[in-house]
Amino acid sequence: MVDSARGQRAEPEAVGPPRRRTSRVARNRVEQRKRRKRLARRIVLALLVVIVVVVVFVGTRLWHTVFGSGDDYTGGGKRDVVIQIQAGDSTTMVGETLHNQGVVATVRAFVNAAHGNSAINSIQPGFYRMRTEIPAANAVARLTDPSSRVGRLVIPEGRQLDDTTDMKTNVRNPGILTLISRATCVDLDGNRRCVSVDDLRAAASSVTPQALAVPPWAVEPVTELGKDHRRIEGLIAPGTFNVDPSASAESILASLIGAGAVEYTKSGLLDSAQAMGLSPYDILVVASLVQQESNTQDFAKVAQVIYNRLHAHHTLEFDSTVNYPLDRREVATTDADRAQKTPWNTYVSQGLPATAICSPGVDALRAAEHPEPGDWLYFVTIDGQGTTLFTKDYQQHLANIELAKRNGVLDSTR
Numbered sequence: 001m002v003d004s005a006r007g008q009r010a011e012p013e014a015v016g017p018p019r020r021r022t023s024r025v026a027r028n029r030v031e032q033r034k035r036r037k038r039l040a041r042r043i044v045l046a047l048l049v050v051i052v053v054v055v056v057f058v059g060t061r062l063w064h065t066v067f068g069s070g071d072d073y074t075g076g077g078k079r080d081v082v083i084q085i086q087a088g089d090s091t092t093m094v095g096e097t098l099h100n101q102g103v104v105a106t107v108r109a110f111v112n113a114a115h116g117n118s119a120i121n122s123i124q125p126g127f128y129r130m131r132t133e134i135p136a137a138n139a140v141a142r143l144t145d146p147s148s149r150v151g152r153l154v155i156p157e158g159r160q161l162d163d164t165t166d167m168k169t170n171v172r173n174p175g176i177l178t179l180i181s182r183a184t185c186v187d188l189d190g191n192r193r194c195v196s197v198d199d200l201r202a203a204a205s206s207v208t209p210q211a212l213a214v215p216p217w218a219v220e221p222v223t224e225l226g227k228d229h230r231r232i233e234g235l236i237a238p239g240t241f242n243v244d245p246s247a248s249a250e251s252i253l254a255s256l257i258g259a260g261a262v263e264y265t266k267s268g269l270l271d272s273a274q275a276m277g278l279s280p281y282d283i284l285v286v287a288s289l290v291q292q293e294s295n296t297q298d299f300a301k302v303a304q305v306i307y308n309r310l311h312a313h314h315t316l317e318f319d320s321t322v323n324y325p326l327d328r329r330e331v332a333t334t335d336a337d338r339a340q341k342t343p344w345n346t347y348v349s350q351g352l353p354a355t356a357i358c359s360p361g362v363d364a365l366r367a368a369e370h371p372e373p374g375d376w377l378y379f380v381t382i383d384g385q386g387t388t389l390f391t392k393d394y395q396q397h398l399a400n401i402e403l404a405k406r407n408g409v410l411d412s413t414r
Contacts, residue, residue, distance in 0.1 A: 072106070072136050075134070077138075078133050080189045081103065081129075081130055081188075082127050084127050085123055085128065098139055114136075119144040120144060127149070128150065129150050150186045151184065152183060153179060153180060153243045155236065155240075157238040157291065157364070159175060159358060161229065161230060162175040166329045168330070180195070181195055181200060183241075183245075184245045202249070214232070217273075218284075232257060234358065234359055235260050235356075236359055268369060284365070285357075286368040287303075288358045288364070289302075289306060289318060292318075295381075295388070297386075298379070302379060303367040304371035306371075308376060315347060316346035316351075319333045321344045321347075322345050324344045324357040374390070377397075382403045
């Protein structure tokens with residue numbers, strides 16, 4: 001019975017969905033995905049190899065450029081070149097400039113040659129005449145030699161654009177245009193190159209105010225004077241500048257006028273003009289008159305005299321404005337001089353002259369911005385020590401003039 005029962009027991013059956021064979025399409029898709037993955041891995045690997053090669057190549061070139069392998073030029077060089085040292089340049093940065101201009105073979109050679117040379121730390125920003133392909137030690141020696149510096153321009157206070165003649169001493173004083181021209185002179189391979197005064201004057205006359213970097217507050221008066229080069233008078237501030245000898249006349253003037261605008265803004269000119277109800281340009285013109293008409297100790301008083309006379313609608317009657325277009329310096333003027341009608345002659349026209357009559361210094365500008373309070377209308381210098389008397393009374397002023405004549409300050413025949 002048992003065996004019979006066992007023989008009749010049912011065999012267990014499989015459960016779940018029936019097995020299906022993988023189709024050819026599915027297998028192809030799997031194979032394609034595998035191939036794409038293998039291809040992507042190869043591409044990534046190839047890119048990594050390229051990147052490594054580029055990094056190694058650039059790094060090697062940079063290392064040899066900056067640090068070098070001790071290579072250096074020999075001999076006296078090939079040709080003259082002008083390079084510029086910027087403010088704040090380190091020795092390495094100077095070396096990079098020299099290397100980029102073909103002066104030294106490697107930056108490292110220059111840095112090594114400059115090591116221990118205290119003079120290299122005192123190199124001033126500016127332009128220097130060098131030679132290409134010279135030994136690094138030679139480059140150091142040239143940079144530290146004051147005669148290698150070119151393009152250094154110094155404009156004294158009170159200087160005007162054109163040359164002037166001192167009528168007492170007959171000495172010719174170079175004007176700003178002459179000083180600029182001299183600063184641009186440089187000898188390159190035996191040839192002397194300068195930006196001429198004529199080129200500078202032409203640029204001052206014909207180039208648009210915008211191209212000359214004339215500040216907005218001066219564009220109108222500059223434009224009103226037309227093609228006269230003196231329209232930019234006073235816009236170039238006194239000071240020391242670095243002029244690129246290779247630059248054009250237009251570019252040089254624009255850089256100097258732009259620098260002047262920055263200096264005038266620093267002085268508070270715009271704020272002072274707003275507070276005083278005047279234009280910044282008018283204050284600049286007043287400062288130029290103050291500079292030419294008085295000594296430093298009297299600047300603020302003279303500025304007040306100018307404002308008092310303008311408010312009273314008196315002509316200013318300054319000899320300096322008569323002499324300005326005559327390109328001369330003289331204490332007094334003749335009746336014929338004072339009768340000439342020019343845009344600057346304050347004997348024949350009320351108000352301020354058409355432009356500044358020189359480049360005023362900081363003290364004169366400060367006096368024009370902050371005049372000393374007073375009711376004076378007249379002033380005259382009475383002795384060789386510069387003593388100046390101020391008064392509101394015209395008769396007293398005439399007496400002061402006679403005193404100046406007796407002291408030889410003014411010509412008694414005029």
